[in-house]
Amino acid sequence: MFRMSCERAISRREFLRSAAGIGTATAMFFGLPLRAAALPPMPKTIVVTFGGGARDEETFAPEGQRYIPRLLEELIPQATFYTQVVNRGILGHYVANAGLATGCYETFDNFMPIAPSNPTIFEYYRRDRQRPASDVWVIAPSNGFDHIGESNHTLYGHGLGATVVLPKQLLTLANHHAVADCDQLLRDNYESPIASPLTAKRQDSLHGMAELMKLSMDDFLAHARKSQSPDELSLYIAQHVMQTVAPSLLWITLHDIDIAHSGAFSLYTEAITRTDSICADLWKSIQSNPEYAGKTNLFLLPDFGRDSDMSPGGNGFQHHRTGDALSRTTWLMAMGPNIRQSVTVDRPVQSVDLVPTLAHLLGCNARFSRGSLLTEVL
Amino acid sequence: MIASPASLQSSDFAKYPSQARDLAQRYLPTLTRLPVAFLAVFLRELMGYDWQFPVERAETEAQLHTLRNRGDLPNLQQTLARFDSLPIAPCFQRTGWAAQPSRAVEEMTAFLWSAGAMDAFHVAGAAYGDQLAQIRVQQEKVRDRLCIVIVGRDATGEQDLFRHLRPHGICFENVSAGGGLKAVMSLLEKRAQADPVPYAHWYVDGGETHDSGARAGVNSISYGDLAPTRRNLLQYMVTARSLGSVGPEELRSRMMQMGPTQLGNSQGGSDEVLRHFELSVLKEGAGTQIFSTTFVQWTARELLRRARPDTLVLRYAPRQADRPMNELISVEDGEQELDPRGSLVDAEMGAYYTWINLNRLHGEENCRFISWHESGTTAIAVSPALAKGTVSTQTCDVEQLLHWSLG
Incomplete structure (x- = not known):
């Protein structure tokens, strides 16, 4: 089954070489000097999960490139690009994202509000570097991601986690006394159509969070009225947090693409193009913000792919249920001042390799992670 | 205790639609010899027998006939052995799981994902798909579709x-x-x-x-x-x-x-x-x-x-x-x-x-x-x-x- 993913990697690599004139990691190691020479000791890190499962066919494969114009034109030339990132865990969004954050394949029930059992990168960083919660933020659109910021590991957890913002909850709160005209942003995952009411305790906590990030509810609502999707709202929150709090570690989970579960191919590909734009805009925000410009590493990757058109047990792009090679194999793009530009890495890596790599860059020890270092970006 | 296929009884099918029940009871000795992961999926399909299309019903019966004679079919034996080697989901410890095979299959697949055995399950399923294709070739004449x-x-x-x-x-x-x-x-x-x-x-x-x-x-x-x-x-x-x-x-x-x-x-x-x-x-x-x-x-x-x-x-x-x-x-x-x-x-x-x-x-x-x-x-x-x-x-x-x- 991994033969197919290997073939896919080759087609991506060939395109990237022809489009951007780039070489492989091995070739480039001997050529370009690292810009990391001028790097301050502790860079900032932003991770974006490229929303809700995206296949090669609709991203970097030749037939998919029409949907990601800005990744191709603006970001790829500045990035080290891994062509084969394999997720060997459970292909459910919450549990897979938790796995990305812990560097271990988590095995809990995807649909339950459960904290990861292994420590997250947020906890490693905060404990080892003695950082406050305000220095580590997670922005996730879906209510199901409430617990992703902190594990229940006995040696970690206990208030060592990230500050987690769910923009939809903020919007619900902001809308409390306003006209409910932002319904399009409260859309949840097609497969999780359960509405959970905000408890009084959660409302207090949201008020505190809004205060911490100096977020005016009026401004937030005004922006929400102009946004077309939950992920655009997440971008707004991310840009606001960068402006007002400037955390060292920011994790953004995008999710619009998961509209694919409704079976409408046009909505799925529109969401990919929207996500493409969000990622490019975020990179621009990084470059224009003095707290981040020139000292921020950005990692972009889908949590996993979606089923192959040819898997008889699936229904193509609609779901990610078969566990076939294409649903498990995806890509990762990394860029920043200490990361080589215009390089592809063809060796297979795993999605759990992200955490030890981030830990290395952030100067902490991801001791329970099962992944290996992505040495090409260190 | 695992409620193995061998412990299946006629009464497990009591709430099945009538024709499905009759068929399951008729083939009970065959069903009791199947790997539990395979059996759960098979029973889920069998339960809909009363409302299956004619070609599906013929295929269900042909499958049961083939499974009854599995001893003479080494390839099928080998395929079923793949299902046998899968870890057994806790839901099968519940007596009477066969009365609700859909629920059992859902619980089993969740278990197989968490046990990292989903790929092996798919490989086994694909191998059985090949066996099924052979049954179809024998059963159907080529249609002008x-x-x-x-x-x-x-x-x-x-x-x-x-x-x-x-x-x-x-x-x-x-x-x-x-x-x-x-x-x-x-x-x-x-x-x-x-x-x-x-x-x-x-x-x-x-x-x-x-x-x-x-x-x-x-x-x-x-x-x-x-x-x-x-x-x-x-x-x-x-x-x-x-x-x-x-x-x-x-x-x-x-x-x-x-x-x-x-x-x-x-x-x-x-x-x-x-x-x-x-x-x-x-x-x-x-x-x-x-x-x-x-x-x-x-x-x-x-x-x-x-x-x-x-x-x-x-x-x-x-x-x-x-x-x-x-x-x-x-x-x-x-x-x-x-x-x-x-x-x-x-x-x-x-x-x-x-x-x-x-x-x-x-x-x-x-x-x-x-x-x-x-x-x-x-x-x-x-x-x-x-x-x-x-x-x-x-x-x-x-x-x-x-x-x-x-x-």
Whole structure:
């Protein structure tokens, strides 16, 4: 089954070489000097999960490139690009994202509000570097991601986690006394159509969070009225947090693409193009913000792919249920001042390799992670 | 204690529909010797025996016959051994799990994912799929299948249409639409009359049924005609959503247990097989309740997988525009904004998936496949009688296209 993913990697690599004139990691190691020479000791890190499962066919494969114009034109030339990132865990969004954050394949029930059992990168960083919660933020659109910021590991957890913002909850709160005209942003995952009411305790906590990030509810609502999707709202929150709090570690989970579960191919590909734009805009925000410009590493990757058109047990792009090679194999793009530009890495890596790599860059020890270092970006 | 297949009893099938119960009880000694992971999946299918299409029923019986003689079939033994080597899910410790095989399969797959054994389960499933293909080859004569997919009602833009299908057939870029629908429907009727096999000729519409007069020998399903059933199902989802206590998997399990009577589905009339099929499309297909394009694509997939028709005509209609989930599943009546352009994109992909599913059937080399943009000028025809990967700019109409495709 991994033969197919290997073939896919080759087609991506060939395109990237022809489009951007780039070489492989091995070739480039001997050529370009690292810009990391001028790097301050502790860079900032932003991770974006490229929303809700995206296949090669609709991203970097030749037939998919029409949907990601800005990744191709603006970001790829500045990035080290891994062509084969394999997720060997459970292909459910919450549990897979938790796995990305812990560097271990988590095995809990995807649909339950459960904290990861292994420590997250947020906890490693905060404990080892003695950082406050305000220095580590997670922005996730879906209510199901409430617990992703902190594990229940006995040696970690206990208030060592990230500050987690769910923009939809903020919007619900902001809308409390306003006209409910932002319904399009409260859309949840097609497969999780359960509405959970905000408890009084959660409302207090949201008020505190809004205060911490100096977020005016009026401004937030005004922006929400102009946004077309939950992920655009997440971008707004991310840009606001960068402006007002400037955390060292920011994790953004995008999710619009998961509209694919409704079976409408046009909505799925529109969401990919929207996500493409969000990622490019975020990179621009990084470059224009003095707290981040020139000292921020950005990692972009889908949590996993979606089923192959040819898997008889699936229904193509609609779901990610078969566990076939294409649903498990995806890509990762990394860029920043200490990361080589215009390089592809063809060796297979795993999605759990992200955490030890981030830990290395952030100067902490991801001791329970099962992944290996992505040495090409260190 | 594991409630192994060996501990299965006749009483485990007491709540199965009558014909399924009789069949399970008749083959009890065979069933007790099967690996539990295989058995759970097999029983889930067997439980629907009373409402299966004729070809499915014949296949279920042929499978049972083959499984009874597994000792003489080393390849089958080897395949079943793959299922035997899977870790056993805790749900099988529950006495009486076989009474609700759907629930057991859901719990088992969740367990296999968490145990990292899902890949092995899929490999075992694919190996059994190969065995099943052999059973089909022995059982079925090669059919002369025809599938026509009409896309793009009210959508005019058509750049690069049918890009996935172009390498497999001739793309006609100058097709006159006049009389096209009539020609397709007339061919459908002719084929149904010439070979009046039950459930062999189908018409699926994403809007209201075209020209609603009944066609002899043709089974028709439409998104529009199923509106009352869809509404009842959505009402159930809205209620579950407002409770906030039923998770998506539990909701799905509950929906799966609902029958036509509970959902007021009388579209299939007295045809129980048809009524159950319609309901299964709405209950099991994600998005079939809210988007007509998904409804058509999923219905086609299920018909090709289950009924394996000789003639299948699909006609896509514009689906409702995207809205927030709570609005999409709301049951209020009213004018809906439509998205013809997005629907054309959906339908184009749906046509490609239908062609893939058609090619999964025995005798695929004789299949004819046509997709036609009814509000444009493009069509694609894939047929053993036609060249592959070519483009024709010759002016033609749909009737000619059908004639050339059928050779």
